[in-house]
Amino acid sequence: xxxxxxxxxxxxxxxxxxxxxxxxxxxxxxxxxxxxxxxxxxxxxxxxxxxxxxxxxxxxxxxxxxxxxxxxxxxxxxxxxxxxxxxxxxxxxxxxxxxxxxxxxxxxxxxxxxxxxxxxxxxxxxxxxxxxxxxxxxxxxxxxxxxxxxxxxxxxxxxxxxxxxxxxxxxxxxxxxxxxxxxxxxxxxxxxxxxxxxxxxxxxxxxxxxxxxxxxxxxxxxxxxxxxxxxxxxxxxxxxxxxxxxxxxxxxxxxxxxxxxxxxxxxxxxxxxxxxxxxxxxxxxxxxxxxx
Amino acid sequence: xxxxxxxxxxxxxxxxxxxxxxxxxxxxxxxxxxxxxxxxxxxxxxxxxxxxxxxxxxxxxxxxxxxxxxxxxxxxxxxxxxxxxxxxxxxxxxxxxxxxxxxxxxxxxxxxxxxxxxxxxxxxxxxxxxxxxxxxxxxxxxxxxxxxxxxxxxxxxxxxxxxxxxxxxxxxxxxxxxxxxxxxxxxxxxxxxxxxxxxxxxxxxxxxxxxxxxxxxxxxxxxxxxxxxxxxxxxxxxxxxxxxxxxxxxxxxxxxxxxxxxxxxxxxxxxxxxxxxxxxxxxxxxxxxxxxxxxxxxxxxxxxxxxxxxxxxxxxxxxxxxxxxxxxxxxxxxxxxxxxxxxxxxxxxxxxxxxxxxxxxxx
Numbered sequence: 001x002x003x004x005x006x007x008x009x010x011x012x013x014x015x016x017x018x019x020x021x022x023x024x025x026x027x028x029x030x031x032x033x034x035x036x037x038x039x040x041x042x043x044x045x046x047x048x049x050x051x052x053x054x055x056x057x058x059x060x061x062x063x064x065x066x067x068x069x070x071x072x073x074x075x076x077x078x079x080x081x082x083x084x085x086x087x088x089x090x091x092x093x094x095x096x097x098x099x100x101x102x103x104x105x106x107x108x109x110x111x112x113x114x115x116x117x118x119x120x121x122x123x124x125x126x127x128x129x130x131x132x133x134x135x136x137x138x139x140x141x142x143x144x145x146x147x148x149x150x151x152x153x154x155x156x157x158x159x160x161x162x163x164x165x166x167x168x169x170x171x172x173x174x175x176x177x178x179x180x181x182x183x184x185x186x187x188x189x190x191x192x193x194x195x196x197x198x199x200x201x202x203x204x205x206x207x208x209x210x211x212x213x214x215x216x217x218x219x220x221x222x223x224x225x226x227x228x229x230x231x232x233x234x235x236x237x238x239x240x241x242x243x244x245x246x247x248x249x250x251x252x253x254x255x256x257x258x259x260x261x262x263x264x265x266x267x268x269x270x271x272x273x274x275x276x277x278x279x280x281x282x283x284x285x286x287x288x289x290x291x292x
Numbered sequence: 293x294x295x296x297x298x299x300x301x302x303x304x305x306x307x308x309x310x311x312x313x314x315x316x317x318x319x320x321x322x323x324x325x326x327x328x329x330x331x332x333x334x335x336x337x338x339x340x341x342x343x344x345x346x347x348x349x350x351x352x353x354x355x356x357x358x359x360x361x362x363x364x365x366x367x368x369x370x371x372x373x374x375x376x377x378x379x380x381x382x383x384x385x386x387x388x389x390x391x392x393x394x395x396x397x398x399x400x401x402x403x404x405x406x407x408x409x410x411x412x413x414x415x416x417x418x419x420x421x422x423x424x425x426x427x428x429x430x431x432x433x434x435x436x437x438x439x440x441x442x443x444x445x446x447x448x449x450x451x452x453x454x455x456x457x458x459x460x461x462x463x464x465x466x467x468x469x470x471x472x473x474x475x476x477x478x479x480x481x482x483x484x485x486x487x488x489x490x491x492x493x494x495x496x497x498x499x500x501x502x503x504x505x506x507x508x509x510x511x512x513x514x515x516x517x518x519x520x521x522x523x524x525x526x527x528x529x530x531x532x533x534x535x536x537x538x539x540x541x542x543x544x545x546x547x548x549x550x551x552x553x554x555x556x557x558x559x560x561x562x563x564x565x566x567x568x569x570x571x572x573x574x575x576x577x578x579x580x581x582x583x584x585x586x587x588x589x590x591x592x593x594x595x596x597x598x599x600x601x602x603x604x605x606x607x608x609x610x611x612x613x614x615x616x617x618x619x620x621x622x623x624x625x626x627x628x629x630x631x632x633x634x635x636x637x638x639x640x641x642x643x644x645x646x647x648x649x650x651x652x653x654x655x
Binding site: 044168191 | 300303368371372375376378473475476477478480605615617618621622628629632633634636637640641644
């Protein structure tokens with residue numbers, strides 16, 4: 001038996017050859033914004049569907065001097081974010097943070113931080129299904145052809161059908177976007193609220209789909225446009241409430257069920273953003289005295 | 293609330309400790325040793341090695357123990373370990389004709405050179421619970437035969453090959469074989485990649501698909517030409533030496549199905565092949581795999597593709613149980629941000645609906 005301890009693994013778990021292979025895929029992805037690049041995804045010690053694509057991308061780009069932030073649903077303290085963060089502190093020994101501004105790499109599932117990103121930062125998305133046309137056409141052979149020919153009409157038809165049926169576009173998350181005017185891309189299951197943040201973002205955005213073995217990218221300052229129609233322009237979710245803790249009226253809110261009598265409270269899904277605001281003295285309606 | 297509260301880290305640590313305790317069970321019961329698992333749950337070890345794509349009985353036994361007997365979890369553990377190993381190269385193809393046979397049967401010939409060797413098999417056992425096993429008792433010793441030099445056991449498919457009745461297996465063109473553990477699969481996949489995916493594929497899934505071909509969904513009339521189990525030598529040619537060196541021996545099960553083929557414009561009527569192989573003794577898996585392999589060759593042979601088992605994308609993208617298990621179970625991760633978006637839209641749509649109804653009522 002030669003059961004290795006974690007000390008016996010390479011920096012950031014993956015061996016250097018694998019990292020090179022993934023970096024080549026990333027470079028290709030950056031060169032063709034929004035285009036899905038196949039890569040030799042490895043089995044990771046975390047299950048497929050739990051962020052293995054993002055983890056492999058992060059493992060390939062992270063260096064000893066990086067500071068890593070991991071969020072799931074916008075929060076640093078959700079169980080899977082905790083698990084991935086501890087994976088990297090164990091295998092790479094890097095500094096981790098909950099602060100969006102301090103982080104050099106942010107791995108995320110389902111959200112883009114509220115705090116604007118800056119040049120030099122990298123946002124790594126975990127992607128379950130990379131193919132934006134998948135629900136229209138289950139076959140990979142077909143969808144690759146559709147991308148090659150920019151045959152995106154069926155997606156517009158689908159959105160139009162929603163308008164015809166419901167009077168509005170009913171897609172809410174994983175809302176399709178056009179990248180650099182060429183490739184239709186799935187932004188991963190972020191709420192459409194976050195879509196505008198992708199457009200001309202100064203940070204590099206990398207997308208990793210482990211199980212589906214695809215990597216794609218949005219380089220800094222690249223145009224990302226959510227699909228819409230002239231008479232039905234793209235719009236995002238809004239709330240009648242503000243955050244119960246920090247009072248923000250512009251952030252994405254989570255609804256928390258407080259009792260079985262219909263009681264609800266709304267709080268920022270981005271925990272770091274909310275904490276920063278509270279530290280600056282902002283208070284929400286449910287937090288006037290409790291904070292003292 | 294399992295996510296919204298602080299303390300996720302502590303909760304995870306505690307959950308892991310609880311899991312370790314549950315795994316051990318009642319501490320007054322002696323702990324299983326890896327050797328016990330290897331020796332007495334050997335077919336579990338075989339399956340974990342096959343679908344885990346790593347031939348190492350000790351590590352597979354450890355995975356079975358750590359996974360508390362959950363086969364798919366054990367396969368996952370072994371796969372995750374396997375990725376960290378360096379790939380030195382590709383071995384020479386194993387020669388199953390030179391196998392040290394422990395079991396060899398053919399359903400197509402009553403007798404054949406080398407004979408039928410039943411070996412260790414559940415076949416023909418009556419599936420009656422053997423209550424004597426509840427006590428710890430030594431089994432009756434197997435009868436011994438004096439073995440002379442092992443008789444030659446040519447593969448059945450090769451006997452047919454001499455007559456030209458079965459399609460020839462030819463070396464694929466191009467340089468070397470694909471490796472699904474290193475590269476993303478592209479479609480259409482070559483047979484090398486298909487066979488690798490099926491060999492690693494979930495036994496249950498492959499079994500069901502293989503079964504479906506026998507029930508008319510892509511029927512291909514299989515005959516079990518031969519099933520053989522035994523030990524084969526593995527050789528490797530180090531580039532610096534330039535000649536093959538034997539590096540060990542592994543146990544494999546191989547199944548060659550012989551299937552009808554009525555011929556096409558280009559090809560004469562002849563038998564075709566379906567192939568299955570596994571580490572250790574995974575007979576059911578290799579037979580099902582051979583059925584599915586043959587079904588997936590429909591397009592190459594100019595047959596109409598109508599059934600799920602013939603659909604390359606469907607079979608290959610869904611046969612891997614580590615991928616399937618992960619993605620199905622990821623549904624227990626929090627999805628409340630997306631759910632919030634859905635709540636938002638459903639509330640809006642309902643408001644639209646009510647407004648329309650009020651409008652209609654007012655008219």
